[in-house]
Amino acid sequence: MPTSLTRHRARKIGRFALPVAVSALLATSALAADQITISSWGGNYQEAISKAIWQPTAKELGITILEDSTNGLADVRAQVTANSVLWDITELTIDGCAQGQTEGLFEAIDYNVVKSEGFDPVVVQPTYIAFNYYSNVIGWSTEKFGDAGPQSWADFWNVEKFPGRRSLRNDPAEVLEAALLADGVDPAKLYPLDLDRAFKSLEKIKPNISVWWSSGAQAAQLVADGEVDMIGAWNGRISAAIKAGAKYKFTFNQGLLIADCLAIPKGVKNKDLAMKALAKAVSPEILANIPQYIDYGPANSKSYDTGKIPPELAKTLNTAPENAAKQAIVRGDWWGEHGQEARDRWAKFINQ
Amino acid sequence: MAPHAAEAMEGDARRERLRLLALSSPAFLLVFVVLLIPVGWLFFLSFIDKDGFTLSHYARLWQNDAYFEIFRVTFLSSFLVTVLTVVLGYPLAYLLSQLPRRAAIIGLTVVLLPFWTSLLVRTYAWLVLLQRKGLVNSTLMSLGLIDEPLNLVYNMSGVVIGMVHIMLPFMVLPLYATMRSIDPGLMRAAISLGAPRRKAFFTIFAPLSLPGVIAGSLLVFIYCLGFYITPQVLGGGRINLVSMKILENATIYSDWGAASALGVVLLVVTLLLFKAIQMIVPVDRLMGRS
Numbered sequence: 056m057p058t059s060l061t062r063h064r065a066r067k068i069g070r071f072a073l074p075v076a077v078s079a080l081l082a083t084s085a086l087a088a089d090q091i092t093i094s095s096w097g098g099n100y101q102e103a104i105s106k107a108i109w110q111p112t113a114k115e116l117g118i119t120i121l122e123d124s125t126n127g128l129a130d131v132r133a134q135v136t137a138n139s140v141l142w143d144i145t146e147l148t149i150d151g152c153a154q155g156q157t158e159g160l161f162e163a164i165d166y167n168v169v170k171s172e173g174f175d176p177v178v179v180q181p182t183y184i185a186f187n188y189y190s191n192v193i194g195w196s197t198e199k200f201g202d203a204g205p206q207s208w209a210d211f212w213n214v215e216k217f218p219g220r221r222s223l224r225n226d227p228a229e230v231l232e233a234a235l236l237a238d239g240v241d242p243a244k245l246y247p248l249d250l251d252r253a254f255k256s257l258e259k260i261k262p263n264i265s266v267w268w269s270s271g272a273q274a275a276q277l278v279a280d281g282e283v284d285m286i287g288a289w290n291g292r293i294s295a296a297i298k299a300g301a302k303y304k305f306t307f308n309q310g311l312l313i314a315d316c317l318a319i320p321k322g323v324k325n326k327d328l329a330m331k332a333l334a335k336a337v338s339p340e341i342l343a344n345i346p347q348y349i350d351y352g353p354a355n356s357k358s359y360d361t362g363k364i365p366p367e368l369a370k371t372l373n374t375a376p377e378n379a380a381k382q383a384i385v386r387g388d389w390w391g392e393h394g395q396e397a398r399d400r401w402a403k404f405i406n407q
Numbered sequence: 408m409a410p411h412a413a414e415a416m417e418g419d420a421r422r423e424r425l426r427l428l429a430l431s432s433p434a435f436l437l438v439f440v441v442l443l444i445p446v447g448w449l450f451f452l453s454f455i456d457k458d459g460f461t462l463s464h465y466a467r468l469w470q471n472d473a474y475f476e477i478f479r480v481t482f483l484s485s486f487l488v489t490v491l492t493v494v495l496g497y498p499l500a501y502l503l504s505q506l507p508r509r510a511a512i513i514g515l516t517v518v519l520l521p522f523w524t525s526l527l528v529r530t531y532a533w534l535v536l537l538q539r540k541g542l543v544n545s546t547l548m549s550l551g552l553i554d555e556p557l558n559l560v561y562n563m564s565g566v567v568i569g570m571v572h573i574m575l576p577f578m579v580l581p582l583y584a585t586m587r588s589i590d591p592g593l594m595r596a597a598i599s600l601g602a603p604r605r606k607a608f609f610t611i612f613a614p615l616s617l618p619g620v621i622a623g624s625l626l627v628f629i630y631c632l633g634f635y636i637t638p639q640v641l642g643g644g645r646i647n648l649v650s651m652k653i654l655e656n657a658t659i660y661s662d663w664g665a666a667s668a669l670g671v672v673l674l675v676v677t678l679l680l681f682k683a684i685q686m687i688v689p690v691d692r693l694m695g696r697s
Contacts, residue, residue, distance in 0.1 A: 220539070225644035266561045267644025282538050395662075398655070403473040406480075406647055 090119040091143035091329055097124035103348035104146075108186075111344060112335045118328065128155055131320050135160045140322045143329035144336070150228065152183040152316040153391025162319040162326055169334040173357035177384055178314050185314035185354040186337050187345055190373040190382060191229040194278060194293040194305035195285040205285055207309050208237035212260050219284030221260070222277050225267035227401040228390055229311045230257070232383065233287055236309050242383040250397060254404055267405065278303050290373055291350040307373060310382040314354055346372055352379075446674070453667035464668035474652070474669075478676065481648045484563065484638070485631035488570045489624050495571070496578035496623065497616075503579075504586035511583075518579050526573060530637045533569045534560060537641075561643025569637045577630060578623040585619025586612075621688070625681075632677060649673050 093109055095101040105122060113120040123142060125131070128151040134140045147155065155161055161182035171179040178185035193211055195204030199219055205211045211221070211233070223230050231248050234256040240249075265283055268274040274288035278296040286293070293305045317336065319329045335341060342353035343363035352374025358364065359375055369375040373382065390397075453464050468474045503514045521529060536542045537560035544556040559565055589612060597607035635650040642648075649669055656666035 265558075265643065269639065269644055273640075276534075280538060281540055399467075399471055399473075402477070402647070402652070403471060405644065406473040406476040 089117070089328070090121065091325060091332055092121040092123055092141060093144045093146070093332075094123040094125040094130075094142045095146045100349065104187075104345070107344035107348045108336050108341055111341055112332055115341075116332060116335055118332070120332065127151055128160075131155060131160055131318075132158070135321050138322060140320045140324070142320055143323045143325060144317055144319055144333055146186075146315055146317055147183075149178070149185065149314045149316050149385065149387025150390035150394055151387075152180070152318055153387040153389075154394075155318060156180060156182045156388075157391055160318075160321055162321055162323065162329075164319070164333070165330055168330045169337060173339060173355040174337075175354075175384060177386060177388075178316065178354065180388070183316045183318040184333075184337055185316045186342060187351040187354055188312045188314050188374050189351055190290045190307065190310040190312050191224065191233070191287055191385075192290045192293065192305045192307060192310040192373075193285065193287055194303050196281060196283075197302045197304050198281065199284045202304065204304060204306070206306055208233045208287075209239070211285060211287065212237040212256070214260075214263050217285065220265040220282070221263050222266040222268055222274070222283040222286040222288070223260075223264055224274075224287065225269040225405070227397040228394070229313065229385055230287070231397065232311050232385060233309075234260070236383070242309070245383055246386050246389050248389060248393070248397075250393075250400060254400060257404060261404075294350055294371070307378040307381050310373060310378075311385050312352075312373060312379065312382050313385045314387065315351075316387070449667045449670050452663045453671045456664055461664075464664045465672075467665060468668055468672060477647050477649055477652055478672070480563075480646060481632060481650075481673075482676075482680075484566055484570065484646070484648065485628050485634075487563075487567050488574055488631050489628045491567065491571045492574050492578040492627050493620060493624060496575055496582055497620070500579050500582035500586055500619070501616075503583050504589075511587075515580075515583065518576050521572070522576065526636060529573060530569055530640050533565070533572070533641060537565055537568065560641055561645060563642075563646055565641040565643075566638045566646050569641045570631060570634060573637060574627045574630060577626050581622040581626065582616065582619040585622070586616050589615045629677065632673060 095104055101122065101124060109120045109122060125142070125145055125147075128147060131142070131145055131147070132155070134142070152161075163181055164184060166179075169184065171184065174185060193205050193208070195217075196219075197204070200217065205213070205217050210217055223233070231250070231253040232245055234253045235245055235248065236242060237260070238252060238256040240252070266277060268277060268286075268288065271289050271292045274286060275292040275296045277283050278286060278288065278293055279299060279301045281302065290305060290307075290310070293301075293303060297303050297305075317333055319326065319333065323329050337355060339353075339355045339357035339361050340363065342355045343358035343361045345351050345353050346364055346368055350371075352372045353359075354374065356374065356376060356379070359369055364372070364375075370378075372378065454460055454462070456463060499518070503511045503518075506514060534541070538544070539556040541559075543559060544553075547553045548556065559568070593611050593615070594607050597611050598604060602610070633650050634648065635654070638646055638648050639651060653666045653669045656662045656669065
């Protein structure tokens with residue numbers, strides 16, 4: 056049932072996709088045998104990922120990799136349903152990948168070609184594989200708490216021990232996980248998320264949340280301006296604010312690892328080459344380039360054995376083995392399936 | 408002879424009407440393409456799912472009481488902003504309307520000045536002023552007026568302050584236009600016949616300026632119902648408006664049905680509200696359409 060519903064939705068979106076389809080027809084004529092197109096999130100981020108991943112991949116395989124930017128799953132859905140796939144490999148958030156897998160939008164990954172050794176099995180899926188991680192971590196103002204800030208979500212929830220203004224993400228993803236950890240759930244047994252328990256835990260902290268941030272930039276601004284005394288936010292945003300002079304610290308303790316993943320949209324012209332490029336891109340050696348350009352951790356733990364990541368740098372990275380061990384992975388497959396239900400309850404929770 | 412002349416005149420009139428219609432057809436076409444078609448399409452989508460006709464999108468809104476609260480907060484904030492812009496805008500527009508034209512034009516330019524700055528910049532400027540370590544709080548604290556920073560932003564007050572600032576020109580302009588067109592002789596006549604200034608103002612000027620108040624209020628209120636960026640930034644996730652839910656449904660879930668249903672409900676509730684207002688206040692007569 057859910058599949059047919061989403062498929063229908065996909066078809067509906069397909070009709071809006073005419074301009075995409077037309078440009079696809081124009082693009083196919085220029086398609087060369089040794090050329091693929093990838094898509095990522097644009098901006099500074101894509102620039103960094105291009106230098107770290109796609110340019111080296113193209114060089115090593117001796118192919119041309121063109122780049123485009125994506126707005127997410129809706130773009131992929133439009134291309135696949137219009138049967139005019141522009142991208143050989145696309146980057147998506149982990150719940151986007153999970154949703155796309157459910158909808159049947161991706162080609163199966165050939166794990167004889169793509170080596171999945173070194174990845175957490177949770178993010179090695181039939182049609183997608185993780186390639187980097189960011190983390191939702193606990194940060195605190197050193198003006199307020201010095202070095203002794205909250206070290207767990209239970210501390211974050213403890214308003215007597217750590218009085219002060221707090222901020223969390225304005226979305227159930229990552230926050231429900233934090234709420235369950237605060238309530239004492241074993242990190243290894245987070246999933247399937249117990250929604251009742253999570254929202255009950257959130258009710259306790261809600262009166263003490265001054266701001267629910269809705270974009271990474273907003274979280275960074277809250278940290279930079281000292282607007283809140285502690286925050287659950289993405290590590291790259293907090294570290295950027297600290298580099299710019301914010302009096303803040305963060306810990307990887309009980310951080311929540313969120314993957315971005317790669318998938319091959321269904322119906323690509325050059326599937327074999329796409330598979331080869333994907334295999335190269337997620338190899339430990341190539342993934343190990345990421346930290347040179349941007350504060351994201353490679354998804355393959357073997358990247359840390361390549362010698363390309365100096366130990367000093369590794370200490371600051373969320374996926375370095377000693378840091379990863381303190382954190383829990385956010386399960387995109389769960390969110391792909393239960394996201395809408397969780398967000399409906401979230402709307403209720405936040406408006407009461 | 409006479410019937411022929413009448414026919415000819417009628418023919419002329421018909422040609423005249425057609426010519427007028429032809430001249431205004433580009434405008435009609437534009438309204439049709441950018442307004443009627445999308446709204447009709449929105450309406451259609453809100454009743455459709457995989458099996459054809461459905462009320463499920465509306466049922467979902469009805470069953471989740473969060474949506475009731477979201478609509479309540481949307482209308483409440485729009486109402487507050489409208490009232491405050493009237494309170495702030497009316498004296499300002501009155502002052503401008505009493506000034507010599509040259510001075511009034513300078514005053515109006517100052518009112519319009521914020522339009523030269525992007526909405527986003529003005530919104531973030533309020534954040535800089537209102538936040539905990541912002542200019543307002545640090546000034547008040549250094550003056551010793553308060554000990555703890557006031558919660559000026561990331562709540563309803565922040566949203567309303569930001570929106571009032573942005574909406575004020577939309578109130579002042581129609582008010583000014585109406586007040587300028589009031590014959591100053593009427594006030595002078597009332598005063599010369601012995602009415603005190605205050606009484607003359609309230610019995611002559613204020614009622615005559617009502618069409619401006621209503622036009623400005625409608626403009627501000629309707630604009631506020633769809634406000635997105637300012638409440639998003641200044642509300643800190645604690646103020647949730649219909650526009651935000653529409654965006655969430657459309658972009659995160661590609662759920663056009665749910666997003667459309669929200670849009671249709673907003674439109675219908677707004678229309679009903681105006682019908683109700685129309686029954687209490689004779690809007691048509693005040694606006695000069697008897």
